[in-house]
Amino acid sequence: MTPRLRRRVFLAAAAVAGAWLLWGLTGLPDYGVYNGPYGDVLNRVAVAERKATNVVASVTFDYRGVDTMGEEYILFAAVLGVAILLRAQRDETEQSPDEDAADRHAPATSNAVRVIGLGLVGPVVLFGIYVVAHGHLTPGGGFQGGVVLATGALLVYLSGEYVTLRRVSPEVLTDAAESVGAAGYVAIGLLGVVAGATFLTNVLPLGRPGALLSAGTIPPINLAVGLEVAGGFVLLLSEFLEQALVIRRPGEVT
Amino acid sequence: MRFLPYVVAAWLLLVGLYGIVTSRNLVHAIICLSVAQSSTYILLLSVGFRRGGTAPIFLDVPVGTRAVDPVVGALTLTDIVVGATVSALLLALAVQAHKHHGTLDPERLKPERD
Amino acid sequence: MDLLPALPVALPLLVAAALVGLAPVCPRPVADAAAVLTAALVTLACLALLVISLDGPVVYWFGGWTPRGGIALGVAFAVDPVGAALATLAGVLATAALTFSWRIFEAVRTLHHGLMLVFLAGIVGFCLSGDLFNMFVFYELFSVAAYALAGYQTTNPGSVRGALNFAITNSVGAILVLGGIALLYGRTGALNLAQLGQSLARGPADRLVVAAFLLLMVGFFVKAAVVPFHFWLADAYALAPTVVGVLFAGVVSELGLYAVARVYWTVFSGPMAGVEGLRGVLLLGAVTTALVGGVMCLLQHHLARMLAYATVSHVGLTLAGFALLGPVGVGGAVLYLLADGLVKGALFISVGIVDHHLHDVDERRLRGRGRHMPWAAALMVAGALGLAGVPPFGTFLGKALMEEAALEAGTPWLIGLFVVVAALTSAALLRATGRVFLGLGGPSPGSPSPGGPGGGAGSGAGSGAEPGYRDHHRHAHPTQVAPAVLLLAAAVAVGLAPGITGVVERAAARFTDRAGYAAAVLEGVAGPGVRVPHPPVPLAAPAFWAVLSALLGLGLALAALAPERVPGRLRDGVARVWGPVAATLRGLHDGGIGDSVTWLVVGMAAFGTLLAVVVR
Numbered sequence: 001m002t003p004r005l006r007r008r009v010f011l012a013a014a015a016v017a018g019a020w021l022l023w024g025l026t027g028l029p030d031y032g033v034y035n036g037p038y039g040d041v042l043n044r045v046a047v048a049e050r051k052a053t054n055v056v057a058s059v060t061f062d063y064r065g066v067d068t069m070g071e072e073y074i075l076f077a078a079v080l081g082v083a084i085l086l087r088a089q090r091d092e093t094e095q096s097p098d099e100d101a102a103d104r105h106a107p108a109t110s111n112a113v114r115v116i117g118l119g120l121v122g123p124v125v126l127f128g129i130y131v132v133a134h135g136h137l138t139p140g141g142g143f144q145g146g147v148v149l150a151t152g153a154l155l156v157y158l159s160g161e162y163v164t165l166r167r168v169s170p171e172v173l174t175d176a177a178e179s180v181g182a183a184g185y186v187a188i189g190l191l192g193v194v195a196g197a198t199f200l201t202n203v204l205p206l207g208r209p210g211a212l213l214s215a216g217t218i219p220p221i222n223l224a225v226g227l228e229v230a231g232g233f234v235l236l237l238s239e240f241l242e243q244a245l246v247i248r249r250p251g252e253v254t
Numbered sequence: 255m256r257f258l259p260y261v262v263a264a265w266l267l268l269v270g271l272y273g274i275v276t277s278r279n280l281v282h283a284i285i286c287l288s289v290a291q292s293s294t295y296i297l298l299l300s301v302g303f304r305r306g307g308t309a310p311i312f313l314d315v316p317v318g319t320r321a322v323d324p325v326v327g328a329l330t331l332t333d334i335v336v337g338a339t340v341s342a343l344l345l346a347l348a349v350q351a352h353k354h355h356g357t358l359d360p361e362r363l364k365p366e367r368d
Numbered sequence: 369m370d371l372l373p374a375l376p377v378a379l380p381l382l383v384a385a386a387l388v389g390l391a392p393v394c395p396r397p398v399a400d401a402a403a404v405l406t407a408a409l410v411t412l413a414c415l416a417l418l419v420i421s422l423d424g425p426v427v428y429w430f431g432g433w434t435p436r437g438g439i440a441l442g443v444a445f446a447v448d449p450v451g452a453a454l455a456t457l458a459g460v461l462a463t464a465a466l467t468f469s470w471r472i473f474e475a476v477r478t479l480h481h482g483l484m485l486v487f488l489a490g491i492v493g494f495c496l497s498g499d500l501f502n503m504f505v506f507y508e509l510f511s512v513a514a515y516a517l518a519g520y521q522t523t524n525p526g527s528v529r530g531a532l533n534f535a536i537t538n539s540v541g542a543i544l545v546l547g548g549i550a551l552l553y554g555r556t557g558a559l560n561l562a563q564l565g566q567s568l569a570r571g572p573a574d575r576l577v578v579a580a581f582l583l584l585m586v587g588f589f590v591k592a593a594v595v596p597f598h599f600w601l602a603d604a605y606a607l608a609p610t611v612v613g614v615l616f617a618g619v620v621s622e623l624g625l626y627a628v629a630r631v632y633w634t635v636f637s638g639p640m641a642g643v644e645g646l647r648g649v650l651l652l653g654a655v656t657t658a659l660v661g662g663v664m665c666l667l668q669h670h671l672a673r674m675l676a677y678a679t680v681s682h683v684g685l686t687l688a689g690f691a692l693l694g695p696v697g698v699g700g701a702v703l704y705l706l707a708d709g710l711v712k713g714a715l716f717i718s719v720g721i722v723d724h725h726l727h728d729v730d731e732r733r734l735r736g737r738g739r740h741m742p743w744a745a746a747l748m749v750a751g752a753l754g755l756a757g758v759p760p761f762g763t764f765l766g767k768a769l770m771e772e773a774a775l776e777a778g779t780p781w782l783i784g785l786f787v788v789v790a791a792l793t794s795a796a797l798l799r800a801t802g803r804v805f806l807g808l809g810g811p812s813p814g815s816p817s818p819g820g821p822g823g824g825a826g827s828g829a830g831s832g833a834e835p836g837y838r839d840h841h842r843h844a845h846p847t848q849v850a851p852a853v854l855l856l857a858a859a860v861a862v863g864l865a866p867g868i869t870g871v872v873e874r875a876a877a878r879f880t881d882r883a884g885y886a887a888a889v890l891e892g893v894a895g896p897g898v899r900v901p902h903p904p905v906p907l908a909a910p911a912f913w914a915v916l917s918a919l920l921g922l923g924l925a926l927a928a929l930a931p932e933r934v935p936g937r938l939r940d941g942v943a944r945v946w947g948p949v950a951a952t953l954r955g956l957h958d959g960g961i962g963d964s965v966t967w968l969v970v971g972m973a974a975f976g977t978l979l980a981v982v983v984r
Contacts, residue, residue, distance in 0.1 A: 001959055001962075001963055001966070003276065003361065003962070006275060006276075006959075006962055006963060006966050007275070007276055009966055009970060010271075010272065010275045010276075010965075010966045010969055010970075011272075012973075013966070013969040013970040013972070013973040014268050014271065014272065014969050014973075016973035016976065016977065017268075017969055017972045017973040017976060018264060018268050020579065020582070020972075020973070020976040020977075020980070021264045021267070021547075021579065022260075022261065022264055023575055023579065024551065024575050024576055024578065024579020024580070024582070024583075025257065025260040025261070025263075025264060025551070025576075025579070026257060026260075026575070027551075027555070027574055027575045027576025027577075027579065028257075028260060028301065028551065028554040028555070028576060029554060029555075030256040030257070031256055031257065031258065031259050031260070031300055031303060032303055032304060032305035033304070033305070034301060034302055034303060034304055034322075034323055034554070035557070036302075036323060036325075036553065036554075036556070036557020036558075037439050037557045037558075038323075038325050038439060038440075038441075038557045038558060038559070039302060039310075039322075039323030039324055039325050039326070039557065041436070041439060041441065042324055042325065042441070043310055043317075043321050043324060044317065044318065046324075047312050047317050048317070053311055053312045053313040054310075054311050054313075055310040055311065055312065055321075055324040056310055056311075056324045056327040056328055056331070059324050059325055059327075059328040060328040060331060060332075062431060063431065063433055063441055063442050063443075064325075064328060064442065064443050064501075064502075065430065065431055065443075066430045066431075066443045066502060066505075067328075067332055067443060067501060067502055067505045068332065069381075070490070070493065070502070070505035070506055070508075070509050071332045071335050071336065071505060073381055073384075073486055073489070073490075073509055074335065074336055074339055074505070074508055074509050074512050075335055075339050076384075076385070076388075076486065077339075077483060077486045077487075077509065077512045077513045077516065078339035078340065078342055078343045078512050078516070079339070079342075080388060080479055080482055080483055080486075080516065081343050081346070081483065081512070081513070081515065081516025081517075081519075082342055082343055082346040082516075083479060084479050084480065084483070084516060084520060085343075085346040085347060085349075085350055085516065085519055085520075086346050086349065086350070137313055138311060138313060139309065139311060143331060143335055172392060175388065175389060175391065175392075176389055178388070178389075179385045179386065179388050179389025179390075180385075180389065182381070182384075182385040182388075183382055183385035183386060183389065186378050186381050186382045186385070187382070189374075189378060190371075190378065192431070192432075193371045193374075197432050198374070198428060198429060198430055198431065198432050199371065199374035199378060199428075199430055199431075200430050200431045201430075201431050201432040202431065209312075210313060236342055239346075240345075240346075240349070243349055267543065267547070271540065271965060271969060274536065274540075274961065274962065274965050275962045275965050275966050275969075276962065277961075277962065280532070283536065283961065284536075287536060287539055287540070290540065290543055291539070291543055293543070293547075294543055294546045294547060294550065297547060297550045298546075298550045298553075301550055301553060301554040302553075325553075325559075326553070329501060329549075329553075332501075332505060333546060336505075336508050336512075336542075339512060340508075340512060340515075340535065340539055343512065343515055343516060343535065344515075344532065344535050344536065344539075347515075347519050347528055347531055347532050347535065348532070350519070350528045351528050351529060351532060354528060355529075360532075360960050360961045360962055361960065361962070363529050363532070363960055363961075
C-alpha cells in the first residue's frame with residue numbers, strides 16, 4: 001500500500017477498533033472501586049505468611065515466583081539475542097576504540113562531567129545494592145536494583161572512556177554474572193524440590209517481618225535477579241557501544 | 255473521571271500503533287511500540303487502584319490498612335521488563351538493518367519479491 | 369520428588385544458563401551434545417506427562433500455594449493430554465533440529481544453543497500452564513527467543529528485515545493479549561484459568577467479556593498467522609535458519625490456535641456457549657486463511673517461503689476443526705496439528721539439506737541440480753503426501769475426524785475446502801520436487817538463469833550462503849537425513865497407533881469440559897470424565913477425499929511443469945482467472961512493517977464488528 005492509502009485505511013480501522021475497545025472498557029468497574037478477591041486476600045495474609053512487608057515483592061517472588069523466573073529468562077534471552085546479533089561479522093575487524101581519533105566529531109568529555117560522573121559512581125552502586133537487599137521490605141527489589149547498578153557502569157563510561165568501562169566490567173565477568181543470576185533462580189527453585197515440596201517453595205527460615213534477613217528465599221532470589229539484571233544491562237551497554245565504537249567494516253570511516 | 259484512565263490507555267495504544275504505521279525511521283517505530291506497550295501499564299494499574307488506598311507495603315502502616323491491589327503491581331513490573339528487553343532486541347536488529355541496507359526507513363525495507 | 373511437571377521447563381533453562389556462562393571454556397562438541405541431550409530429556413518428560421495425564425489432569429501448584437476457598441493464590445501447571453502432546457511435539461522437533469544442525473551450523477560459541485533451549489522451555493511452559501498470566505509470560509519468553517533466532521543470520525539482509533517485521537507485529541499482538549488479561553482481571557480478580565471460568569460462568573456474555581475475548585483471540589491469532597494477521601510470517605520463517613524454521617513451522621504457529629482454544633474452553637465457554645454465530649466467525653477466518661495461504665504457497669518459488677505459506681494454509685484448516693466447537697472437531701484438529709507439525713518439520717529439514725548441499729533454495733535456479741540426492745527427493749515427496757493427508761499419515765486421520773465433525777455440524781462444504789487446500793499445498797511441493805530433483809519443467813519465462821546471482825540473495829535457510837563454509841559433501845550425512853526420516857515415521861506412527869482415535873476423543877472431551885477442568889484444578893477432584901462414546905468414524909469416505917486431494921495436487925504440479933501439454937483453451941481460461949488473482953495477492957503481500965500492523969488493526973476492527981453483530 002502507498003503510505004497515504006495506508007494511513008487512511010489505518011485511521012478508518014482504528015476508529016472502529018477504538019470504538020470497540022472503549023465500549024468494552026466501560027464494562028470495567030469504575031476507576032478506584034476495585035474489589036477483586038485475589039489482591040484483598042494477599043494484602044491480608046502475605047505479611048503474616050511470608051514475613052515480608054512488601055506485598056508486591058512477595059507476590060512477585062513467592063506467590064507468583066514462576067512468572068518472575070520466566071521474566072528473568074526473557075531478559076536473559078533478549079541480552080543473549082543482542083549479543084549474537086551484534087557480534088563482529090567475519091569481514092569486520094575490531095579496532096581500538098577511536099574516541100581520540102582525528103575524525104571523531106563528538107566533543108571531548110568535559111571535566112565537569114568527568115568529576116560529577118566519577119563522584120556519583122560510588123553512591124549509585126551503593127544505592128543499587130541497598131535497593132536489591134531491601135526488596136522484601138520496601139519498594140524495590142532485584143529488577144529495580146539491578147538497573148540502578150547498571151547505571152553505575154554507564155556513569156563509568158560517561159566519565160571516562162569505553163576502555164575504562166571494559167576494564168571495570170570485562171565480558172567474562174558480565175557473562176558470568178548473568179548466568180549465575182539466571183541459573184541461581186532455578187537452583188533456588190530446586191531447593192524446594194530437594195526439601196520435598198514443589199518447585200519454588202519458600203523453604204528457608206522466615207524470620208521476623210521488618211528484619212533484613214527475613215522472608216525466606218525472597219532475599220536470595222532478589223540477589224540472583226539483581227545480579228542477572230545488572231550483568232545483563234551492562235552487557236547490553238557494552239555490546240551497543242562496541243558496535244558503535246569498535247567494530248569497523250573494511251573501508252568504513254567512523 | 256470514572257473511566258478516564260481507561261480511555262487514556264486506549265488512546266495510548268492507538269497513537270502508538272499510528273506511529274508505527276506511519277513511521278519513516280525504525281528507531282521512531284520502536285519508540286512508538288514502547289508507547290503502545292505503556293498503554294497496558296496504565297490499564298493494569300488503573301484496574302487495581304483503590305481510592306484512598308496506600309501502597310501495599312506494610313512496614314510503617316499496620317496490616318489491614320486500605321491498600322491498592324498488589325497483584326497488578328507485580329504484573330506491571332513483569333510487563334515493563336518484557337517491554338524493555340524487546341525494545342533492546344529490536345534496536346539491535348535496527349542497527350544490523352542499517353549496516354546492511356544503509357537505511358533506517360521501513361518504507362525502503364520491504365520484502366523481496368519471489 | 370515432586371518435580372516432573374516443572375522439570376521440562378526448569379531443566380532447559382538451567383542448562384541454557386550453564387552453557388552461556390561456561391561458553392569460553394566449553395568445547396563445541398560438548399555443547400552440541402548437552403543441547404541435544406537436554407532436548408531429548410524434555411521430550412521424554414513431556415511424554416511421561418502425556419501418559420500420566422490420560423487418566424486425569426496433573427495439577428502442580430508452584431511454591432505449594434494450593435487454592436483456598438476457590439481462590440487460586442499461586443500459579444499452577446494444569447497438564448492435560450492436549451497440552452502435553454503439544455509440548456512433546458515441541459521437544460521432538462527441537463531434538464531433531466539440534467541433531468540436524470550438529471555438523472552444519474556456525475554458532476557464536478555456544479550462545480545459540482542457549483537460545484534454542486530457552487525457546488524450548490518457553491514453549492513447554494506455555495503448553496502446560498493453567499494460569500493466564502503465566503501463559504503470557506511463557507508466550508513472551510519463546511517469542512523473544514524467536515525474534516533473536518529469526519534474525520540470527522545477520523549476513524543475510526533479508527533475515528534481519530523479516531525479524532523486525534516479526535518482532536514488531538508479534539509484540540503488538542502480545543500487547544492485545546495483555547489488554548484482554550487486564551480486562552478479565554478487572555472483572556473477576558483472577559488469573560487462574562479455572563477460576564476465571566468459574567467466575568465468568570456466573571454472569572452473561574456482556575460487552576467486557578466479549579471485548580476481552582476479542583483481544584485475546586486477535587492477539588493469539590497474530591502468532592498463529594490467521595489472515596489478516598499473517599503478513600509477517602513468510603519473511604520470518606523462510607529466512608530464518610533451518611534449525612529454527614523446523615520449530616516455527618512445526619509448532620509455534622499452532623500454539624496460537626491452542627491458546628485460543630484453551631482460553632475459550634476454560635474461560636469463555638460458560639457465558640459464550642449460547643452465542644450462535646461464533647462458529648461462523650471463526651470459520652470465516654479459517655476459510656480465508658486456508659485459501660490465501662494455499663494460493664500464495666503455489667505462487668512461491670523459494671522453497672522455504674513455500675513451506676511458510678503452507679504453514680499458514682494448514683493453520684486455516686486446523687482452525688476450521690477448532691471452529692466447529694465440538695469434541696470431535698477439536699480431537700481431529702489436535703491430531704491433524706500434531707501430524708502436520710511433524711511433516712512440516714521433516715520438510716524444513718529436507719529444504720535445509722538441499723540448501724546445505726546446493727547452496728540455493730529457489731526451485732527455478734535449482735532445476736535438475738538435485739539429481740544425485742535421492743534421499744532428499746524421497747523425503748520431499750513423502751512430505752508432500754503427508755501434507756495432502758493421504759493414509760497412513762496421521763494428517764489423514766485428523767482430517768477424517770474433522771470432516772466427520774463438519775458433517776455433524778451441518779457444514780459439509782468444509783470437506784471441499786480440505787480437498788482443495790491440501791491439493792494446493794501438495795501441488796506446490798510436488799512441482800518443486802519435480803523441478804529440482806528430476807529436472808522437469810523447462811525454464812519458465814522470467815526465471816533467473818542458473819548462472820545468475822548465486823546463493824546470496826535468494827537463499828536463507830541454513831548457512832549455505834555463508835562464505836567460508838568449506839564442507840561440500842555431495843551426499844547427505846546421516847545426522848541430516850535421519851532426523852527427517854524419524855519425523856516422518858513419527859507422523860505415520862501417530863496415524864497408525866492402535867486406539868489412537870479413542871484416546872484423542874477422550875482427550876478432546878476433557879479439553880472441552882469446562883466444569884470438569886475447574887473441579888480438577890481448584891478442588892483436586894478427579895472428575896468422572898465425560899464419557900459420551902462416539903460411534904467409530906468411517907474412514908472410507910475420508911480416504912477417498914484424501915486420495916482425490918493428492919491426485920489433484922499431482923495434476924496441478926504436472927500442469928505447472930509442462931504447461932504446453934495442457935489444452936490451449938483450458939490454459940487460457942485458467943490464466944485469465946489466475947493472473948489477476950495472483951497479481952492482487954502478490955501486491956498485498958509486498959508490504960513491510962507498516963502494512964502488517966495496518967492489516968492487524970483492520971483485522972481487529974473486522975473481527976470486532978463480526979463479534980458485535982453475532983453477540984447481539
